[in-house]
Amino acid sequence: MHGTRAVILGAGIVGAACARELAREGCAVTVVDRGRPAAATTAHGEGNILVSDKGPGPELELAQLSGRLWPRIIDEIAERDADVRDLTEWDPKGGIVVATTDGGARELTKFAESQRAAGVRAETLDAASLAAAEPYVTRDHTAAIHYPDDAQVQPSGAAAALLADALRAGATLRSHCEIQDAVTRSGRLTAVRTTDGDLIEADLFINAAGPWAGELSTRLGAPVDVRPRRGDVLVTTPLPPTVFHKVYDADYVGAVGSSAEDLQTSAVVEATRGGSVLIGSSRRRVGFDDRLRPDALSPIAAKALRLFPALADVPIMRAYGGFRPYVPDHLPVIGPDPRLAGLWHAGGHEGAGIGLSVGTARLVRDLLLDRPTEIDATPFRVDRPAVLGTTEKGRAA
Incomplete structure (x- = not known):
């Protein structure tokens, strides 16, 4: 994994969390966003980290994992940045x-x-x-x-803290850089082309574009219904x-x-x-x-x-x-895309992305490293009918 070139497509809180996890594992991470970091969906949330609104099932398990990770991650970052608690406004208020x-x-x-x-x-x-x-x-x-166990953070501040820790670990950031289409070789995504005509090459690409993930995935040739x-x-x-x-x-x-x-x-x-x-x-x-x-x-x-x-x-x-x-079945989309090698997805959290971001990033990291995941990642797989825009019987939805 060390030295693997990973491009995160989206610099919201989910993309920032993924960048941090992979950069700290030694990946050569580039975060790409068509605007500014945490300026879109992340900046327009309330910062909720909730278990109270989730019934038993995969999303609750992801929320419980994230709830365990949030205070630990803030403590870890605080060892390198004493201002992180003020920046994130972490508040386990219930x-x-x-x-x-x-x-x-x-x-x-x-x-x-x-x-x-x-x-x-x-x-x-x-x-x-x-x-x-x-x-x-x-x-x-x-x-x-x-x-x-419900908590709250300041969403833009929390995303900035995660991204800054990724940059400290060697990640790089490209803002105002919009993706136009994909370059593939032998069925594998090897590069993305920007609207400026630049090519960004990598070993893997993670679609963390939030509500724009569906549009971006279509440009990349592997549509998901987000x-x-x-x-x-x-x-x-x-x-x-x-x-x-x-x-x-x-x-x-x-x-x-x-x-x-x-x-x-x-x-x-x-x-x-x-x-x-x-x-x-x-x-x-x-x-x-x-x-x-x-x-x-x-x-x-x-x-x-x-x-x-x-x-x-x-x-x-x-x-x-x-x-x-x-996403029509109300579950995030996390993991590799079986239709296009080299493409991964981390999104579809609807209004729970702030809280679920760190758990999502941990799943992405462990799946990439072929490690046992802390919770079952199968329910979030990409090849679900709801994600691919088909019914259970395979008809167009």
């Missing part, structure tokens, strides 16, 4: 899921029970415990579950301490897991280190249309007020949105 209907309470309780069986810490809160944990949350609730899914967030002016955990309503899991193209909204409320409160969230498939839409922002705000009535008079400072890489 999450609280609140139901406000009887039906929501039943579903939340059932969901938490299934998670506990998979090793997730999920603690039922009574009314007094919830009030102590979140003094400003609604008292009109029917159930609440505390997830101590599409953009829009999400929007409101940001309040800085407040005194008001929200102490990541708090969301029990509808959030259903909105994330929905495959519907129309608008899905739920209440997600959390504070940042600077005092602003982030209010989400929405999911809608609108291609790469980047307009902010009142019909998405208004229901987000209304649902957040059901959770935190005290926010009613708080000014909204700004709103932002971004594209999440959506």
